[in-house]
Amino acid sequence: MDHLADASNQNSQPQTQISHLALDIGGSLIKLVYFCRYSDSCRDDYDDDELRSQNDSLCSKRGNSRPVLEGRLHFAKFETSKINDCLEFLRSMKLRIGGFHESTAPLSDKIFIKATGGGAYKFADLFKEKLGVSLDKEDEMECLVTGSNFLLKAVHQEAFTYLDSQKEFVQIDPNDLYPYLLVNIGSGVSMIKVDGDGKFERVSGTSLGGGTFWGLGRLLTKCKNFDELLELSHQGNNRVVDMLVGDIYGGTDYAKFGLSSTTIASSFGKAISDNKELDDYQPEDVSRSLLRMISNNIGQISYLNALRFGLKRIFFAGFFIRGHAYTMDTISVAVNFW
Template sequence: MDHGSPSQEHVSHLALDIGGSLTKLDYFSRNNECSNGDNNEEKSCSKESLLVSNGDKKCPVLQGRLHFAKFETSKINDCLEFIQRNQLHLGGCQHGGAPGNEKRIIKATGGGAYKNADLFKEKLGIFLDKEDEMDCLVAGANFLLKAVHEEAYTYIDGRKEFVQIDRDDLYPYLLVNIGSGVSMIKVDGDGKYERVSGTNVGGGTFWGLGRLLTKCESFDELLELSHRGNNRVIDMLVGDIYGGMDYTKFGLSSTTIASSFGKAISDNKEIEDYNAEDVARSLLRMISNNIGQISYLNALRFGLKRIFFGGFFIRGHAYTMDTISVGVNFWSKGEAKALFLRHEGFLGALGAFTSYEKHGFGDSIVRQLVQQSPLSASHAGYKIHGPLNGEWNDNESIECSVYVN
């Protein structure tokens, strides 16, 4: 992401999702300059250069970027400094009071929006208008699944395959959001949902136990360790119990994990004899398997065929996705597949972002994000698009257009 300082009049609608482990933010910024077209005859400017229909109205289109960034919540001051340095809060909505004395309102969600409200007011002079966390998660997921051409995908045996979602046949589905803990939400429509289950064994568990067991200083460092590890050194497999054989009566292959960390009680090794890489791999496998199994059982409970997984625990990490996919496939006997989201970690922040429209704040309400791609000329519904051929990265921005009221 560009860490320059966009002019405040070109920034609008900063939104925050302050979780227990990570703080996520997004905001829209208009292009500061005109850029030449391919033939030097066409230009794309920050000024309104196109009108699109929105019912009986004509709405101006602005060119710009939708930016995303994340920070560790334990280092919330890094987020505050980033907002201050880039003057993101100065382009927010103003509400009430005499001219010059209006409150600057920023949409925020997550438990940290309550915990850190005074800090944001003291350091930046802004008021956090708090949106319900579950409302935002669902709104963000619906936003993406309806808007983005290639948002949902499966990951099986190392292969990513995008799944086309029919926006008219989206509901119901199970949304599994894996943050510090895990929430499982049955979504029946826009604003219609029920939290049906969850587990306290989630991303915070992986990070916390991993830090205790491996001395890693960050979530990403722990993930990198797991990438280099071999869980079979520590996990007890069916084959370890049955002399290398499958347990065919119940369809259990010899490589199925019978007990996570089970070998640690039978090996004549000291704790320091185990490699941190293998410990991290076993831990990731245990938590991912558990989430995959509980998710499918809840989908089965409500007769749901689609399970979407989001949250920054996944991070587009191949082994995590593969483990969850294998778990869902195993317990469903191949009838269900795990579906992942490209913008997995920003569901809550996007939900908070779209809530500006719901509450009618500001003079320039974001009505629609339109992907800049010849593949779509549609102006119906929200549109947002990241790189077609690249992986989603942290602290990234994407080209987009918006039409406004």
């Protein structure tokens, strides 16, 4: 189990009141976010009924009058294959209390936690059995688009470009946001054309995504988790494994078509003629080549779909990116190549 952001320090901090909790249960990873309120009245002796009552009062707020909460968002992730670790975390932190109750049901009857992703359906019975809670399922595409629209409109410096190791924030005009292409890179990749609030359609995608990188990488390098594999790729040199234009043209460019000698002609292409076995290659070089292959593919398909629909903006999201400089740079190069 791996905590992100401030969640890793939760056990060392004074106990605060958990008032909101939501899950995204994907094919490879479970992403969890919860909100802790802190104030002078926070104490360690909240019982379940008291916390539930206060949480329900928050959910009942309507109209223009909304509570202003002081606190902090915490994030955590778990491998979906290790979902029991997630359940134990929820139990130990009493995070299930961050759910809400159905207004027509007794407090002791039905407790719900907001959840999205395919795992919200697949593991619904397991959550009920282990934690005594029901998962209130939300459509993952609607959650993705609604969240993206909100962040792009409301959060300063939410969007940025990244090329040649240079990060540049983009100023978003809420009146000139739509349409855009949203590329969400999870286990697989979904490409969504967003035309406005609540107006979107999935127009394309690819099965070669983060799950491909993780799965193939695990088979080829023996890395045990996603971050270990990604860190390994940072140390590698894909040119040891990939066949470049220069390898075909004797070290020169293919200038007629604007292909430099360092352009990848064939991912893993050198493995054909090197007369080597997998053990003869360094795992960091293999993982670097794999990352380049998948990122280039995503970037190219994204660009072609933007061209197809006449879209001037592409926003990339998903755990595959998550601030990883080399991944972002590779995708940007793939888009700008064309």
